[in-house]
Amino acid sequence: xxxxxxxxxxxxxxxxxxxxxxxxxxxxxxxxxxxxxxxxxxxxxxxxxxxxxxxxxxxxxxxxxxxxxxxxxxxxxxxxxxxxxxxxxxxxxxxxxxxxxxxxxxxxxxxxxxxxxxxxxxxxxxxxxxxxxxxxxxxxxxxxxxxxxxxxxxxxxxxxxxxxxxxxxxx
Numbered sequence: 001x002x003x004x005x006x007x008x009x010x011x012x013x014x015x016x017x018x019x020x021x022x023x024x025x026x027x028x029x030x031x032x033x034x035x036x037x038x039x040x041x042x043x044x045x046x047x048x049x050x051x052x053x054x055x056x057x058x059x060x061x062x063x064x065x066x067x068x069x070x071x072x073x074x075x076x077x078x079x080x081x082x083x084x085x086x087x088x089x090x091x092x093x094x095x096x097x098x099x100x101x102x103x104x105x106x107x108x109x110x111x112x113x114x115x116x117x118x119x120x121x122x123x124x125x126x127x128x129x130x131x132x133x134x135x136x137x138x139x140x141x142x143x144x145x146x147x148x149x150x151x152x153x154x155x156x157x158x159x160x161x162x163x164x165x166x167x168x169x170x171x
Contacts, residue, residue: 018043023123024084027052030068031060037080045083048120050127052090053077054149074114074144087115087124088144089135092154103132107159112136112167114144134160138167 002009018024018040028036030053037044055073057065068076078086089111090098101109111133115121121137128135138146138153146167147153153167164171 014040015043018047022047023127024049025052025090026050026081027090029053029059030055031064033077034064034080037082041082041084044081047084048117048123049081049084049086050089050124051077051081051086052088054091056149068148072142072145073148074141078116078141085115085117085120086141087113087117087120088141088147089113089124089128092147093157097157098131098133101133101157107161108132108134110134110136110156110158110160110163112138112147112153112156112163114138114141114147116141136160136163136167136169138169 002011012020024044024047026033026036026049033053051074055065055068055076064076074086074088077088078084092112098109111128113121113124113128113135114137115124125135125137138144145151153163156163156166158166161171163169
């Protein structure tokens with residue numbers, strides 16, 4: 001993959017990637033998130049992190065899936081990734097849909113986002129736009145439960161206006 005990107009990317013260790021990036025993107029099986037937080041939280045401290053992980057009981061275990069269901073995925077992710085300026089984003093659709101819908105003609109595909117740090121949310125919204133989508137700020141990390149797996153905002157291949165309507169957000 002790195003070779004295909006012809007100098008726009010490089011392979012490195014997790015430590016090197018965390019140290020290098022001003023903004024981090026995490027998309028791993030959710031069961032790995034607690035260990036990643038333990039191993040790398042010092043390097044993640046103060047960095048904006050886009051969290052695209054989803055808890056799936058058969059893959060990640062019932063305990064963590066139940067925790068996410070009870071507390072909300074944004075709150076649980078922040079607990080396991082302390083110090084990161086977390087923003088939930090890019091978790092609602094399959095990566096193939098994001099690849100095929102990026103930079104489509106208007107209206108763009110909506111990407112719901114949520115975070116507690118206003119500057120991190122602003123940066124995440126800009127990155128969502130740069131990737132060719134329309135960010136929809138749903139609220140704080142607790143509000144990310146509205147677009148976690150199984151929630152009304154999950155799996156919605158819709159425009160921003162349609163997503164706002166589905167989630168009863170102000171237009």
